[in-house]
Amino acid sequence: MHIRFTKMQGAGNDFVVLDETLARLGLTTAQYRWLADRHFGVGADQILTVRPSPGPGLDFEYVIHNADGGEVEHCGNGARCFVRFVHDKRLTARNPVRVKVKKGELSLHLNPDGRVTVDMGPPVFTSGQVPFDASGLAAQPMGGFERWPVELPDVGEVLLSVVSMGNPHAVLLVGDVDTAPVLQWGPLLESHPRFPARVNVGFMQVVNRGEVRLRVFERGAGETLACGTGACAAVVAGIRLGLLDGQVDVATHGGVLTIEWQDTPSLDATVLMTGPATSVFEGEIDVPALP
Numbered sequence: 093m094h095i096r097f098t099k100m101q102g103a104g105n106d107f108v109v110l111d112e113t114l115a116r117l118g119l120t121t122a123q124y125r126w127l128a129d130r131h132f133g134v135g136a137d138q139i140l141t142v143r144p145s146p147g148p149g150l151d152f153e154y155v156i157h158n159a160d161g162g163e164v165e166h167c168g169n170g171a172r173c174f175v176r177f178v179h180d181k182r183l184t185a186r187n188p189v190r191v192k193v194k195k196g197e198l199s200l201h202l203n204p205d206g207r208v209t210v211d212m213g214p215p216v217f218t219s220g221q222v223p224f225d226a227s228g229l230a231a232q233p234m235g236g237f238e239r240w241p242v243e244l245p246d247v248g249e250v251l252l253s254v255v256s257m258g259n260p261h262a263v264l265l266v267g268d269v270d271t272a273p274v275l276q277w278g279p280l281l282e283s284h285p286r287f288p289a290r291v292n293v294g295f296m297q298v299v300n301r302g303e304v305r306l307r308v309f310e311r312g313a314g315e316t317l318a319c320g321t322g323a324c325a326a327v328v329a330g331i332r333l334g335l336l337d338g339q340v341d342v343a344t345h346g347g348v349l350t351i352e353w354q355d356t357p358s359l360d361a362t363v364l365m366t367g368p369a370t371s372v373f374e375g376e377i378d379v380p381a382l383p
């Protein structure tokens with residue numbers, strides 16, 4: 093199947109963007125995986141698909157597939173590239189753009205300086221809704237939040253907090269992200285049995301109450317240069333743990349994301365994420381028929 097695509101990146105998290113506003117491509121999981129393959133396909137952390145509005149008050153549907161071909165609930169860096177794409181392609185002139193994702197609805201705003209602010213919705217802290225199986229574990233309280241001792245084979249117990257931004261996140265505190273065991277512990281936690289939907293694993297170094305450094309081993313993609321929902325999850329966990337204030341710059345290997353969240357008693361305050369979105373190149377490719 094011959095398709096057109098746009099290669100984009102947000103803070104180094106890279107994407108293949110497909111326009112299905114006129115017709116569905118009908119790609120299979122194996123074809124999404126092929127497109128994301130950095131040797132046999134185009135190469136990307138995720139494949140983003142633009143589909144027509146599913147209903148009133150919404151401009152588009154925003155569909156996300158990880159490099160492993162699995163469809164997921166949310167992608168923050170991808171959301172910034174999404175609004176850049178629909179404006180560049182003149183698919184809309186609205187700003188902000190409202191989109192439906194698997195987890196809910198997002199508002200995407202192109203700022204005059206070219207950066208993009210996304211209303212990422214409210215975080216969810218209830219472990220069963222992340223989902224995280226806390227059965228038999230004794231939470232270790234810190235600030236107004238908890239850290240859970242999770243057993244890793246050949247490693248022992250690691251302490252982590254769990255947050256959902258629509259997609260599941262585990263957040264670990266480390267002294268130095270550069271030496272953190274991201275590639276050793278990331279895969280063990282990603283597919284740990286206590287995470288029935290698997291999990292994105294964030295390693296956060298708190299620099300001060302307004303700045304953190306973060307590396308994320310992503311579910312279905314491995315370590316990426318940045319993870320938008322991971323930055324949101326890490327910051328809201330850090331705020332709940334009493335370590336961070338309401339606006340935090342998150343330094344990732346691919347760039348800086350600014351996250352804002354007010355920890356209100358109602359817990360329904362949404363998380364705002366601001367960062368870059370760049371279109372890298374346009375391309376065409378013949379996707380092989382893969383079942």
Ligand SMILES: N[C@H](CCC[C@H](N)C(=O)O)C(=O)O
Nearest residue numbers: 167168169259310311320321
């Ligand atoms: N790997 C994530 C999806 C992409 C998230 C990330 N690229 C972002 O910017 O939020 C998951 O399986 O939930």
